[in-house]
Amino acid sequence: MMNIMHPALRRLDLNLLLIFDAIYRHRSVRLAADELAMSTSALSHALSRLRITINDPLFYREGHRMCPSVYATQLAPSIASALNSLNQELTPQPKFEASGSKECLQIAITDFTAFCIFPALMHKLQHEAPGLRFELIYLPHSPALTELLAGEVDLALGFSTSDEIRHPELEEISWFEDEYVVISNISRTHLTLEDYLAARHLVVTPWNEKRGVVDLRLEQMGYTRQIAIKTPSMLSAPFIVAESDLLMAIPRFAAEKLLPAMNIKIFTLPFGIPSFQVKIYTHKRSGKRGATHWLKAVLQRLAEEANSGR
CATH class of the missing domain: 3.40.190.10 (Periplasmic binding protein-like II)
Known part of the structure; x- marks a missing residue:
């Protein structure tokens, strides 16, 4: 047979737990009805349904007070805790306000x-x-x-x-x-494909990858380049290029940001590669x-x- 999850809850209108909790806290049908914005007759009818479902009187009237039964006293902490937890979890998320x-x-x-x-x-x-x-x-x-x-x-x-x-x-x-360009020290005056292949290169590999898109493209063209340094960090790379004969392929946006602060030149990559x-x-x-x-x-x-x- 198929297991039925939460069999006790399936036969219970969970709204009735709000009725129980309000009566238990206020010890009054009238005050509980006011809190829940219900009429006293509607709340009394709901309490009758809960009594039948639970098979327990739950509350006795003593004068103007509704006194809980032993079973209601046992249930009350668990019901209050469950309702409080659900209320917190189901509260709509506030709209994001960036300024605060x-x-x-x-x-x-x-x-x-x-x-x-x-x-x-x-x-x-x-x-x-x-x-x-x-x-x-x-x-x-x-x-x-x-x-x-x-x-x-x-x-x-x-x-x-x-x-x-x-x-x-x-x-x-x-x-x-963006597109890739090449940076070099300021002494270089031009950059052809032959110059590029004859030079040594610095390659940034942020994920320690074996080959990047530049090397894959060169391989498709039947070429390889001489890689002198591989580094996972871009921070030191332009400084190394500026003080050496190494070339470095780099996004144009980054190259142009670096240009005013460093002794480097920017050249167009001397072969086609997708942006x-x-x-x-x-x-x-x-x-x-x-x-x-x-x-x-x-x-x-x-x-x-x-x-x-x-």
Whole structure:
């Protein structure tokens, strides 16, 4: 036979528990009816139904007071606790108000996404949401699907690839599209494909990947390049390039941000490669849905401003 879950509850109108709790606390049908916005006759009828279902008198009238039975006294703490717990859990989530929020969002990032996004984002939020906080988390892979699905991060910023598998429980939006360029020290005057293949290279591998899109494209063309350094961090990479003969493929947005502060030059990548997208990933059932939706809208506005200024 099929097991029937909660057999006692299936034969009980759970609204009657509110009746019981109100009468028990007030010891009065009239006061309980006032609290529940019911007529005394309707409440008395509901109490009769509960007595039949429970098979216990539950309350006796003594003068103007309703005194609980022994069984009602035993039931009361559990019913009160269950109602309080349900009321707290089922209370509608308040609308997210950015200006007063002290929410903390866990965001999966790389050096590049943090470098491109957070300077402008924090400048904007110091006025619009000064109490909003972030924990930036570096993860060993992209996008952070497992962590999003497990609720370990609220939002992930990652690169999109053409063979990316979409998960039905995740939402994604394209935040930013960019192309790769090459940076070198200031002594270089030109960069042909032959120059590129003859040079040594620095490669940033944020997830310690074996090969990136540049090397895959070169392989398709029948070429390989000389990789002198692989590093998971973009922070030191441009400084190394500026003080050496190494080349580095880097998103144009980051290269142009670095140019005023460093002794580097920017060159067009001397072979064709598809542009890439930075995407924002969130879980459809996120517990911080109001905050993540608001933040995604802010990020989209920042991307539009960045694109319009290029």
